Amino acid sequence: MIFADMVTWLTDPSHWTGPGGVPARVAEHLLYCVLAVLAAGLVGVPLGMFVGHTGRGSVLLVGASNVLRALPTLGLVSILYLIAGGGTVPVLLGLVVLAIPPILAGTYAGLQDVDRSVVDAAKGMGMTGRQLLWRVELPNSMPLLMGGVRSSMLQVVATAGVAAFVGLGGLGRPLLDGLRVLDYGQVVSGAVLIALLAVLLDLVLAGAQKLVVPRGLRLIAGTAGRRRTQRRVEEPVQELVTTGGQQETGGTRA
Amino acid sequence: MFSDLGKYLSDAGTRADIGTDLVDHIYLSLLPLVFGVVVAVPLGWVAHRFGRARGALLGVMNIVYTVPSIALFVIIPVLIGSQILSPVNVIVALTIYTTALLVRPITDALDAVPAHVIAAATAMGFRQWRRFLAVELPLSIPVLAAGMRVGSVSNISLVSVGALIGTGGLGGLFTDGFSRRYLPPIIVGITLTLVLALVVDLLLVALRRALTPWTRVQGVAVQ
Amino acid sequence: MIEFRAVTKRFDDGTVAVNHLDLTVDAGTITVFVGPSGCGKTTSLRMVNRMIDATSGTILVDGKDVRSADPPTLRRGIGYVIQQAGLFPHRTVLDNVATVPLLFGWTRRKARSRAAELLELVGLPASLGKRYPVQLSGGQQQRVGVARALAADPPVLLMDEPFSAVDPVVREGLQDELLRLQAELDKTIVFVTHDIDEAVRIGEKVAVFRQGGVLAQYAPPAELLARPADDFVAHFVGKDRGYRALSFVDASGVEIREVATASIGDAVSQASDWRLVLDDGRQPRGWLPAGSTVDGQVTEDGLEPGGSLYTLGTPVRGALDAALSSPSGLGVVVDEEGRYAGVLTARQVLDLIEAQRGSRR
Known part of the structure; x- marks a missing residue:
């Protein structure tokens, strides 16, 4: 029974200590993910704001995001690793590259999604472009922007697991090492831990989303959110962004 | 690098193997797409129809969708008792993803069918199941198709991860290339994956256009 | 039923x-x-x-x-x-x-x-x-x-x-x-x-x-x-x-009168009364005000627009409205084809209504 094997593996105290122990692996995985998403945010948010505010480069953005979504992560980490001649840094860079599109698309779509009449009213009251961006467009785009961050995080949690194949640490290690020696208890333990980490990180970000999305927007999310999802799903951009949940996520998955 | 690629592809046996991988990749990614639609439509209907089931159902779909594929591929055997290296795991896992992806948009699309259209259909004597098939479902096709496009690209990209548990279609080229420290199979694998995703996407767009002629007309008010 | x-x-x-x-x-x-x-x-x-x-x-x-x-x-x-x-x-x-x-x-x-x-x-x-x-x-x-x-x-x-x-x-x-x-x-x-x-x-x-x-x-x-x-x-x-x-009151008892008419293109000398101008199909086009002079011929431009038209056989409400809305105070009556049939005044319509009220009592 695989399930029993998993319980045995997880309850073995020797698997919870040392550099290969569960806490160390969780810490590694978490570190990769947080670093990659932060780096991606530093690139993706300003770029998304630029494209969303000015409308320039949106075609390129949609095209690039579509290609990245179809890119097989296993192939990507393998090729990065081989071209760089090994090492952890190129693989982490790969994680960052995959983490950017959802954030970029979320930011862009968030800005695009701001009610035109609200933008008009802001201009009519005499706001400059900069004031408009910071005081109106950005706060109003928070739901989709944070949706993008959540997709991005899930993307990275998953890809980091796959990247254990080329030697990255983290929770992919016990899973893939277990496969090599046919220790299915260990394999499934690794998988369950990755799944838990993904769900927990998403919950944490969902909490953060509540904090940064203005209350007025949360109040209308129940009704307008539904309409918004509906409309956007029929447009190409929709496929790259998320609306609070992750379903409509645009990033590649792994 | 290109000469390497040429050399790699010059071998007929290699080409035949790649062809097999491609065929595997197609059925491993598209069968779940079809199964996912078949499961998601009734679930979407339930979520649309029963307010109480809605929150729970959509919540579960959300959580399921957060589980990384490599984890799901090896957890499936625990849940359904299959062999850990069986292709069934990939198909079931991707079906679950496709379902999780589609339930919410289908629910939203069914919610969005105008109440007056439903009322008119009911008043003309449609029974509920027939009304669903003749009115609500066709009107949801654009949204369903958009969801399927996301699902197909996602599935095609994810199948490769299955190579880590021995069933990955074109993903086998990645593990092969990596273990031999040899780039050509990896390049071929990535290229074919992208091309496949593009072709399937175009087919889905064409299918949607054929099935929804009413979405292509201009909404001009004529006196 | x-x-x-x-x-x-x-x-x-x-x-x-x-x-x-x-x-x-x-x-x-x-x-x-x-x-x-x-x-x-x-x-x-x-x-x-x-x-x-x-x-x-x-x-x-x-x-x-x-x-x-x-x-x-x-x-x-x-x-x-x-x-x-x-x-x-x-x-x-x-x-x-x-x-x-x-x-x-x-x-x-x-x-x-x-x-x-x-x-x-x-x-x-x-x-x-x-x-x-x-x-x-x-x-x-x-x-x-x-x-x-x-x-x-x-x-x-x-x-x-x-x-x-x-x-x-x-x-x-x-x-x-x-x-x-x-x-x-x-x-x-x-x-x-x-x-x-x-x-x-x-x-x-x-x-x-x-x-x-x-x-x-x-x-x-x-x-x-x-x-x-x-x-x-x-x-x-x-x-x-x-x-x-009044939409439900029959107007068949009302007597209609004649009024001086003119056609587009006519040469008309100064007139003391309002004239109704008709087109070739005898459909009303508008009024020439009393005292107006026409320089040469009657043209569309020189006309005062008419009020609503009352079609014979329809309820009395339309007759009253035609009279009230006409610049001359004369409501224009037309037949079913829209051709000029005559004119009536608000006074006549009101008398008719009064008479009908009396007969109903």
């Missing part, structure tokens, strides 16, 4: 939408349910085809209790037209109209040819059949809605505020169209509206509902305007009811 017998509808939250309604809709007539929002008029209508089920009481359509049929079967035999038309956006106009015949199991070919007939009946060109609803104007969509409801030739037609969403000019056209169709088809029509003007315009009988689903008055429109049952009805019918009641 539709009979409501002691029909009450109480919703789950306890609100009574319809309270003990007893009412008979005569076969082959247009009966209008009118009242403020929340008066139960739409609920009453929707109970006929069981879109809503009555809490108690009985509804009979042609003597048969609507509860004895299963709802889909019942509904296929009753036409239903609603405010937003409810057309299927994914089907062509022709297939929309063919819906009920197809539910009845007709072949597609037969259903479509029937649908084409109906498009013609409601005054739409056959070429619209291939379009989708989104390609039609609001008025056209409503016509398609009516055609669709008539497709299986149901004896009963339920119309729930069908013309409320279109603009006033189009609405009037649709009302005329409905009256024309009814003259041809002789259906039993129940028509719900919140607009009292629409109600008296198209209804042969009007049922006024008040809040709480109580029937306040059920009478022909002329009676409603002349003798409202209580303050509620009087208030609902509105301030101008005395004037509007």
Whole structure:
């Protein structure tokens, strides 16, 4: 029974200590993910704001995001690793590259999604472009922007697991090492831990989303959110962004 | 690098193997797409129809969708008792993803069918199941198709991860290339994956256009 | 014939939408349910085809209790037209109209040819059949809605505020169209509206509902305007009811007079009286004011626009309006082809009304 094997593996105290122990692996995985998403945010948010505010480069953005979504992560980490001649840094860079599109698309779509009449009213009251961006467009785009961050995080949690194949640490290690020696208890333990980490990180970000999305927007999310999802799903951009949940996520998955 | 690629592809046996991988990749990614639609439509209907089931159902779909594929591929055997290296795991896992992806948009699309259209259909004597098939479902096709496009690209990209548990279609080229420290199979694998995703996407767009002629007309008010 | 017998509808939250309604809709007539929002008029209508089920009481359509049929079967035999038309956006106009015949199991070919007939009946060109609803104007969509409801030739037609969403000019056209169709088809029509003007315009009988689903008055429109049952009805019918009641007063007793006329192109010397200018087809174009001089010929530009025209044989309301709106104080009377027939004054019309009041007493 695989399930029993998993319980045995997880309850073995020797698997919870040392550099290969569960806490160390969780810490590694978490570190990769947080670093990659932060780096991606530093690139993706300003770029998304630029494209969303000015409308320039949106075609390129949609095209690039579509290609990245179809890119097989296993192939990507393998090729990065081989071209760089090994090492952890190129693989982490790969994680960052995959983490950017959802954030970029979320930011862009968030800005695009701001009610035109609200933008008009802001201009009519005499706001400059900069004031408009910071005081109106950005706060109003928070739901989709944070949706993008959540997709991005899930993307990275998953890809980091796959990247254990080329030697990255983290929770992919016990899973893939277990496969090599046919220790299915260990394999499934690794998988369950990755799944838990993904769900927990998403919950944490969902909490953060509540904090940064203005209350007025949360109040209308129940009704307008539904309409918004509906409309956007029929447009190409929709496929790259998320609306609070992750379903409509645009990033590649792994 | 290109000469390497040429050399790699010059071998007929290699080409035949790649062809097999491609065929595997197609059925491993598209069968779940079809199964996912078949499961998601009734679930979407339930979520649309029963307010109480809605929150729970959509919540579960959300959580399921957060589980990384490599984890799901090896957890499936625990849940359904299959062999850990069986292709069934990939198909079931991707079906679950496709379902999780589609339930919410289908629910939203069914919610969005105008109440007056439903009322008119009911008043003309449609029974509920027939009304669903003749009115609500066709009107949801654009949204369903958009969801399927996301699902197909996602599935095609994810199948490769299955190579880590021995069933990955074109993903086998990645593990092969990596273990031999040899780039050509990896390049071929990535290229074919992208091309496949593009072709399937175009087919889905064409299918949607054929099935929804009413979405292509201009909404001009004529006196 | 539709009979409501002691029909009450109480919703789950306890609100009574319809309270003990007893009412008979005569076969082959247009009966209008009118009242403020929340008066139960739409609920009453929707109970006929069981879109809503009555809490108690009985509804009979042609003597048969609507509860004895299963709802889909019942509904296929009753036409239903609603405010937003409810057309299927994914089907062509022709297939929309063919819906009920197809539910009845007709072949597609037969259903479509029937649908084409109906498009013609409601005054739409056959070429619209291939379009989708989104390609039609609001008025056209409503016509398609009516055609669709008539497709299986149901004896009963339920119309729930069908013309409320279109603009006033189009609405009037649709009302005329409905009256024309009814003259041809002789259906039993129940028509719900919140607009009292629409109600008296198209209804042969009007049922006024008040809040709480109580029937306040059920009478022909002329009676409603002349003798409202209580303050509620009087208030609902509105301030101008005395004037509007003239829509139901016959004007055949009024004598029409002649007036000096001229034609476009005539050379006219200075005149002391107003002259009516006619075109080649003897249709009124406008007035030449008294004392005006014409430099050479009468042209369109030099005319004062006329008021409304009164067509012979129509109710007295139009005659009074023609007189009141005319710049000369003389209402222009035309025959059915729109040709000049004479003029009349407001005084004459009022005398006629007074005389009729006297004779009624």
